[in-house]
Amino acid sequence: MSGRTNVELGGITLLGNQQTKYPDDYAPEVLETFPNKHPENDYFVKFNAPEFTSLCPMTGQPDFATIYISYVPGERMVESKSLKLYLYSFRNHGDFHEDCMNIIMKDLIKLMDPKYIEVWGKFTPRGGISIDPYCNYGRKGTPWEQIAFDRLAHHDMYPEKVDNR
Amino acid sequence: MSGRTNVELGGITLLGNQQTKYPDDYAPEVLETFPNKHPENDYFVKFNAPEFTSLCPMTGQPDFATIYISYVPGERMVESKSLKLYLYSFRNHGDFHEDCMNIIMKDLIKLMDPKYIEVWGKFTPRGGISIDPYCNYGRKGTPWEQIAFDRLAHHDMYPEKVDNR
Amino acid sequence: MSGRTNVELGGITLLGNQQTKYPDDYAPEVLETFPNKHPENDYFVKFNAPEFTSLCPMTGQPDFATIYISYVPGERMVESKSLKLYLYSFRNHGDFHEDCMNIIMKDLIKLMDPKYIEVWGKFTPRGGISIDPYCNYGRKGTPWEQIAFDRLAHHDMYPEKVDNR
Amino acid sequence: MSGRTNVELGGITLLGNQQTKYPDDYAPEVLETFPNKHPENDYFVKFNAPEFTSLCPMTGQPDFATIYISYVPGERMVESKSLKLYLYSFRNHGDFHEDCMNIIMKDLIKLMDPKYIEVWGKFTPRGGISIDPYCNYGRKGTPWEQIAFDRLAHHDMYPEKVDNR
Amino acid sequence: MSGRTNVELGGITLLGNQQTKYPDDYAPEVLETFPNKHPENDYFVKFNAPEFTSLCPMTGQPDFATIYISYVPGERMVESKSLKLYLYSFRNHGDFHEDCMNIIMKDLIKLMDPKYIEVWGKFTPRGGISIDPYCNYGRKGTPWEQIAFDRLAHHDMYPEKVDNR
Amino acid sequence: MSGRTNVELGGITLLGNQQTKYPDDYAPEVLETFPNKHPENDYFVKFNAPEFTSLCPMTGQPDFATIYISYVPGERMVESKSLKLYLYSFRNHGDFHEDCMNIIMKDLIKLMDPKYIEVWGKFTPRGGISIDPYCNYGRKGTPWEQIAFDRLAHHDMYPEKVDNR
Amino acid sequence: MSGRTNVELGGITLLGNQQTKYPDDYAPEVLETFPNKHPENDYFVKFNAPEFTSLCPMTGQPDFATIYISYVPGERMVESKSLKLYLYSFRNHGDFHEDCMNIIMKDLIKLMDPKYIEVWGKFTPRGGISIDPYCNYGRKGTPWEQIAFDRLAHHDMYPEKVDNR
Amino acid sequence: MSGRTNVELGGITLLGNQQTKYPDDYAPEVLETFPNKHPENDYFVKFNAPEFTSLCPMTGQPDFATIYISYVPGERMVESKSLKLYLYSFRNHGDFHEDCMNIIMKDLIKLMDPKYIEVWGKFTPRGGISIDPYCNYGRKGTPWEQIAFDRLAHHDMYPEKVDNR
Amino acid sequence: MSGRTNVELGGITLLGNQQTKYPDDYAPEVLETFPNKHPENDYFVKFNAPEFTSLCPMTGQPDFATIYISYVPGERMVESKSLKLYLYSFRNHGDFHEDCMNIIMKDLIKLMDPKYIEVWGKFTPRGGISIDPYCNYGRKGTPWEQIAFDRLAHHDMYPEKVDNR
Amino acid sequence: MSGRTNVELGGITLLGNQQTKYPDDYAPEVLETFPNKHPENDYFVKFNAPEFTSLCPMTGQPDFATIYISYVPGERMVESKSLKLYLYSFRNHGDFHEDCMNIIMKDLIKLMDPKYIEVWGKFTPRGGISIDPYCNYGRKGTPWEQIAFDRLAHHDMYPEKVDNR
Ligand SMILES: [Ca+2]
Ligand SMILES: [Ca+2]
Numbered sequence A, B, C, D, E, F, G, H, I, J: 001m002s003g004r005t006n007v008e009l010g011g012i013t014l015l016g017n018q019q020t021k022y023p024d025d026y027a028p029e030v031l032e033t034f035p036n037k038h039p040e041n042d043y044f045v046k047f048n049a050p051e052f053t054s055l056c057p058m059t060g061q062p063d064f065a066t067i068y069i070s071y072v073p074g075e076r077m078v079e080s081k082s083l084k085l086y087l088y089s090f091r092n093h094g095d096f097h098e099d100c101m102n103i104i105m106k107d108l109i110k111l112m113d114p115k116y117i118e119v120w121g122k123f124t125p126r127g128g129i130s131i132d133p134y135c136n137y138g139r140k141g142t143p144w145e146q147i148a149f150d151r152l153a154h155h156d157m158y159p160e161k162v163d164n165r
């Protein structure tokens, strides 16, 4: 079996570590990164996370969403098992849908300084209405700053059919 | 449980209020807002509302639609339970499909002065034909004015398959 | 244009009557029937009614469902426009999901004394859970009595996927 | 090219006849048959006919349906182009949905004396409700008489989702 | 019940008129309009018409299509029941698929002078091949003239899957 | 608004009670019932619950499932908001998938003594494999005892397509 | 790599033979078998063959179908590459849909004497109507004779939706 | 029945001609055209052809594809029955997938000198991989030359899900 | 966190063991079990395994399948991580599709002596044809012996649509 | 059978070669090309490869993906059977998802110097999250350099629904 050397994997502590501890509350500190081996060409990485759950800050009732995170890496990339634990840390955390998406994006920007990132949450309905927040970001002073605005300007022109069933 | 403070939630009276009163007729006055905590970056919020019903102004028969409302918040954001009550207020209100969508958009513009908003209704058929009105708006003097026109110009180039079943 | 004679259509007052009046509350009295022209062979007639709405008896909030009504006619058959008005009459009526389905079935049994009938409601979720009541009936002293029990015993062994979106 | 001989095809006049004349009104006389070459084993033949249209006997407005016809041949089988012309003959014919399905079944029974036949129509909605009649028949004095009743007794226990879009 | 006043509804004779007469042949004269109450903001209205049928001009056999009509209203808007009767008038009319779509578009342009309009027909197959014509138009001397060409230039880059079943 | 009287609703404390308290751990005691108003005819009630989450008893990682609960009521019926709180109580509870489904079924049997009940969980995958437990029960000494065994014997003969995406 | 020994594979000449020759016309002689290694327990093997094409015996035009072949092996099993060549041999062969399905079944019965077999063809439409023949067989004097009849009697009670697109 | 006059149909020999002869090999000479009656406005015509089959030039085994042909007519348009015969002529013709698509496009350009044309083939897999070639063309010296390149540059950014089942 | 005690989990060594070793070849010895805590009521457990791959015994090329394993536990149940490793052990193992399914079933019978078990593999196509073997088993001398035969006799009467895309 | 001459096929050794040897480890050397016969017009070729599997470099567990490769050929084109063998060579190779996609793209660029290429992998989930890397490339000094960046900038603005089932 070939591929990445140990050095290239250095810095990853959670993947393949059996004694995973799940955080009790919002825990951006669990996020880990590894180096981008293909910095010469920009490319996208998307995470599909259909098992997101948080709490309503006013009623305490659980909310559920599928979150799509898509980014263009800079020098470092987020390791997926640490991302899983980070998203898990919202499980007992209360915040509005719109706030959760913005917080996740900001934490990932701070963590890995990506060229571009977007976070899209699609929640289940409460009272017959569901909410889907979407935020994005492009690194200042690069073409991705304008691309971020262009992607926002053309966001979701074909909303998926939602019938609450 | 962490998240928004009471101050940040101030102004919301309906969410978590058990004695909800459902309005008898068109009631834009029930709409409430809360402050946008992420004003530094533009982002989208979409509401999926598949439980909309109004009355035909000529025959009195009920109409049904799924409404998709998507907006970029300015300083304030519409609270989702108040939006539910507002949409409910069309239940005994008679107006054409096209008029309902324009009225909803205008009420939400007046309420929260968003940077951008669009409202898309997809109605069930009468006499074998269904009607889907779509209107949008961008705040004057901002890039969203032009974006609104661009989104309108490229609206729905891939109409969904409709077979009335 | 051929087909049913006026006599065979006799008793229908709502179909093709422009001045339809929509009832204010639960109105089983609007239901009308016409004669079954094929009494020599049993057959099924199904109504698909995706535009059903009623009110929650405790909170007053609107409920929405798709209702499937399937029956084997006896001597008379329910006219579909009168059925539409009857279902409309639940629009401002408050009752539990389970009660609505049983009431609809009993009214239709009383109206047309069918050999067999079943009513299946599929509601939209409240608090993340949706409810689907199903009831049925076979005319006493006929093979349809046993068939009704058999259909109940084998009901819905393949529940449709529901993800609240 | 091998297959059926001319004798085995004898009796078919419409298939491959370019000067097809479309009947003005209900025309059971256009139906043609050809011999069943596999009488030693029972088997099913199904026709899917999604282009059926007739007229409402009361309002004259057009109705549309997909019709599924399924049968077990006896000595003769219905030729598909003649079936197409026959179904076309309802285009300017006014009758209730339930009547159309029974008439089609009876005409086909008379034509080819099948061991078993069933006809299922799925119509588009009028006033928010669609109607799906289903009738069937098994040849008297054969096991198919009981099978017909069994199939009726277990008909459509999983109604397809209908949302009028 | 509130909404449009009688004056705002003036000019509509077919909606709510029980004695609808269905035209025998191509009948653009049945089309009616009502005033656009929201002339200050451009918006789209789409009609989904899955029950279109015409005749083949060479063989006389019936053709079937789903037609999507989408337009941006100018001063007047087409009333949907009159549109239904107009589309019905093709039922006994013979023309090529491509011609029907162009004729419908031109009649609606003449009727209501829209800012923009497009007509897309999706027909069922003959001989294993189906045909989907699409035409559009933008009012000369307005931005919609260029938009019409842009929409045409980007038309249908993701053709739907068609397998003839 | 008509429907159930207060007496008929008696015993329900959670529905319409704004100060809902979410339980910290497995809490069968929150379950509430109301009387069955239609005891003379057996019928089914199904709950679709796509927002179920529990914890793995060995690793502590969260599990997610959609749960379908279907039952034939006896004298009393489970109230849906209390069911929601009960299912919520598994959120911080660790148990195997198979155990959770059996526990839910047994608690509901104890609560309302139904004539019949079944519980089907469909979990998301771990390590590329997902698990779907299904258990059921029929009241001893009634026809539902045999029906329960028959339904088990014919369970899920058409497994849904699962591709982990 | 383990698995079947050469002896257990004996008799297969086409699989892994590069110089495959495609037959010019109907060629049942290309079919090959291999021994069933699990004769002690009955089981099903299904072939999905969506690339079937033959010719119309009257017009010479090509027909297309998806064929599903399902069988319970006796002592020998049909090898899949030889089955592919056999089905290919209908490419220039003219026969009615119903005849093709019966011929395929009979050839496979003759080849491998299965305990049970069924063949279901789903053709694309001609003139707006598609045809789906289904035939089956159970070995005389075994339980599969009755099972074959039972499966026929319960065939296709839920016809798939067909809209010719 | 109205529509195109005989003169406007002149030049069509195959449509409505019963004695269709199917070509033995690649036969561009069967293609026929008719005049475009709407030359004043550009529009699209798409053919959906899911019944395409050719042969592998190296192994002789049959290949199958769905072909989508979309064009903007110039002065003349391809008649659909002649197109059917032309596509049929690949049935016994051996060529790579990529070559077939380019050949079809070039033949249609030569036939009718369209303003724009594109041909997209979606083949079934061999060895677990399927191939989808796409080529297009815009008439030199017209805006469609640039549009062709733009459509190519934005081709298929959302590849359909393919799982070989 | 509550649920199973350590004793009840005893015997499981792989779940939660980080240093998983993947077997080089067919390895039934990796399978592990845990005790069934609900032996008083029969119930089903299904595993969905869409990531199965083995090798063709004649050509060495990889095969892919989705495998569905469904069983009614006796005293012991198979642990899912050990099942994953077991299925993995076919990765470099060569056997026919039909043999793989039978082997998996027999290994699981030997491992846990279930009351009932069935294994259904759905493979991807080779040469345009895919193969789906299905085998099952009921414990001798129990009602599940007959149920196994009944389930086999009614297996897959509604084959899923397969189009190789 | 006509089409490519032997000279035009020269250089292909694997297609039609029965004694295929499957490589033990990552093997870019198996890739083969053939000449592009249509160099005068740019066009796209897409490969759909749903049977990709590699190993996790840290845990050794197998990963699975569907890979979509789309390119605009230059002078030479990759032969599909050699591509199959190349992708197979990752079967026992350990690398991160993101690295595999970049390596595949770079190998294909080196092999055939395409004008444009993109590689999109869609993996199955581990720990509830799936990863979809996408990379692309346009030949330096041609319009495809800018097109590559534009396609990247507009990548995947409509993420497919992923629910891990
Ligand atoms: Ca914390
Ligand atoms: Ca008011």
Ligand SMILES: [Ca+2]
Pocket: C025, C026, C027, C028
């Ligand atoms: Ca009343």
Ligand SMILES: [Ca+2]
Pocket: A164, A165, C161, C162, C163, C164, C165
């Ligand atoms: Ca859904």
Ligand SMILES: [Ca+2]
Pocket: D025, D026, D027, D028
């Ligand atoms: Ca007549």
Ligand SMILES: [Ca+2]
Pocket: B163, B164, B165, D162, D163, D164, D165
């Ligand atoms: Ca629908």
Ligand SMILES: [Ca+2]
Pocket: E025, E026, E027, E028
């Ligand atoms: Ca006229």
Ligand SMILES: [Ca+2]
Pocket: E161, E162, E163, E164, E165, G165
């Ligand atoms: Ca289709």
Ligand SMILES: [Ca+2]
Pocket: F025, F026, F027, F028
């Ligand atoms: Ca507790």
Ligand SMILES: [Ca+2]
Pocket: G025, G026, G027, G028
């Ligand atoms: Ca021969």
Ligand SMILES: [Ca+2]
Pocket: E165, G161, G162, G163, G164, G165
């Ligand atoms: Ca279809």
Ligand SMILES: [Ca+2]
Pocket: H025, H026, H027, H028
């Ligand atoms: Ca030639």
Ligand SMILES: [Ca+2]
Pocket: H161, H162, H163, H164, H165, I164, I165
């Ligand atoms: Ca597929």
Ligand SMILES: [Ca+2]
Pocket: I025, I026, I027, I028
């Ligand atoms: Ca071993």
Ligand SMILES: [Ca+2]
Pocket: J025, J026, J027, J028
């Ligand atoms: Ca190597």
Ligand SMILES: [Ca+2]
Pocket: F163, F164, F165, J162, J163, J164, J165
């Ligand atoms: Ca899925």
